[in-house]
Amino acid sequence: MFNWDDLRFFLELARKGRLVSAAQRLHVDHTTVSRRIAALEQAMDARLFDKSPQGYQLTEAGQRLLPYAEAMEAESINVLKDISGKDAQLTGTVRLATTEALGSQVVARHLPQFRALHPGIELELIAETRRLSLSKREADIAITLSRPDSGRLIAWKLGTYNLKLYASPGYLESAGPIRTAEDLTSHAFIGYIDDLLQMPELRLIDQLVKDPNFVFRSSNMMAQYNACLEGVGLALLHAFMAEFDDRLRPVLADEIEIRRELWLAVHEDLRSVARVDAVCQFLTELVRDHQSFLMGRPDSKNHEEPIA
Template sequence: MFDWNDIRFFLELCRKGRLTEVAKALKVDHTTVSRRILSLEKQLDAKLFESTTRGYVLTQAGERLLPHAEAMESASATIQDHVGGENRNLTGVVRLGVPEGFGSQFLSKDMPSFQALHPEIELEFVANDRFVSLSKREADLSITLERPRSGRLISKKLTDYSLRLYASRDYLAKHPPIKTVEDLKDHNFISYIDELVPDPQMLYLSEFVASPNVTLKSSSIVFQFQATVAGAGISIMHCFVADEHPDLVCLLPEEIEVNRTFWLNTPEDIHDLARIKAVTQFLTELVDRQKKKLLGVLE
């Protein structure tokens, strides 16, 4: 029988690809990682990894072991959650992959409420607009712009949200008036860098303005927001952020509106863990309470 503890080292090396990164994650020396992997290979009488210039990659034997190792990891977490510490409060780490704007400008404001409800759950936010890999445990939960089409995931619609066109009062005072979509041809815009945009559906501007004069680009929606507030140009922003800023004016709301959906995704094997369910419930209830804000419905 092989040492079950070696499976942790196997999984981390699968996900990180380098001994030094695994050592950092597991708080051991990299020689310990190497020794544990060699021990597992010896006990299984199979070579699990090949060392390449890109790091360690799985052999065919390693590929066959991977789903079983992930099942063991899941079973271990389930045992701890369902059996261990029955009288304790919810504890543990939950990592959430979330779009930058939604995480930093919406979810962050309600973190004190979550901490009050679950003081022993540690939340980690991976602010990223690309799809984080749940199978590689880059996150425990993810919020995405599209519903994933593959993987052993449980996905559900979290909420709809809206985006509209905004400019600062200072910008509008210094530039020609905007009464129709045609007037926009004479204005400066702020948008994403096309080749760096993580999802094509985030290139909203081209849906409404033919050949817009984009004078400032950024891969960060937070940067775009701050630049818009500063008067650097006009941009399409999330209503849940822009409507709350007193210096921003919504332009042509009847003509220009983008409607999108956030999806909440969880790996099947950890979906029922108590700490995961606690975070899922909090997110679901939060967006339900804030639905008008997300959709840009003004009171």
């Protein structure tokens, strides 16, 4: 029989990926974490982690153990709530995966509110255009651009946002007027690197223009944004970033407006974990309360400062 308490060390190392980080969270020395993991592996007669320069990654056996350990953690919290009548303190790490623009310009800018509500939760934000697997525990929660269609996931729609075509006044002055969609064929475009883009929902410019003339591509949305500011070309940008920036102008605003959905997904094994549920609730309310802003419309109740 293994020591149940060793599962705390297993969970923290699985989440943090490094002995020192796990030890800091558990308030012990890193050698203690190593010793407890070794004891658990010996008791189970299985290697649970592979060590690499990037840290500790779960083996196949570790992946199989993870949902059981998380379920035991959730049940221990429920026991405390049921027997003592006290809510367990919300502590630990939650990893959120989302698109770069939403993560950097919406979620990150509202971290003070989240910290005030849940000071014991450490939020890790992965804001980029590649897909992460919730089933493989690459993230605990994901905000996606479409409803997940596979895996043991629970998902619900958060809201919507708009994208529009923008350019700097300098570019429009030098490159010539754009009166119709046909005029776009002679203009320069900024966009994503196709073979690095794992979210097809972001591959949009090709739908607007046949064989667009791309002069700059980047996997980084802020790089595209800044290139557009500098007059490099036209860019399809999030309205909640560009609409409130007086350094940019919408192009064919009455004709070009693309609406995208935001979905929140969480693995069903984690849905009842208190800290994960707390983050889910915060994100759901955040998007709901800032829906007008996400659509690129002013909202006096939740006014947002433009991108600096």
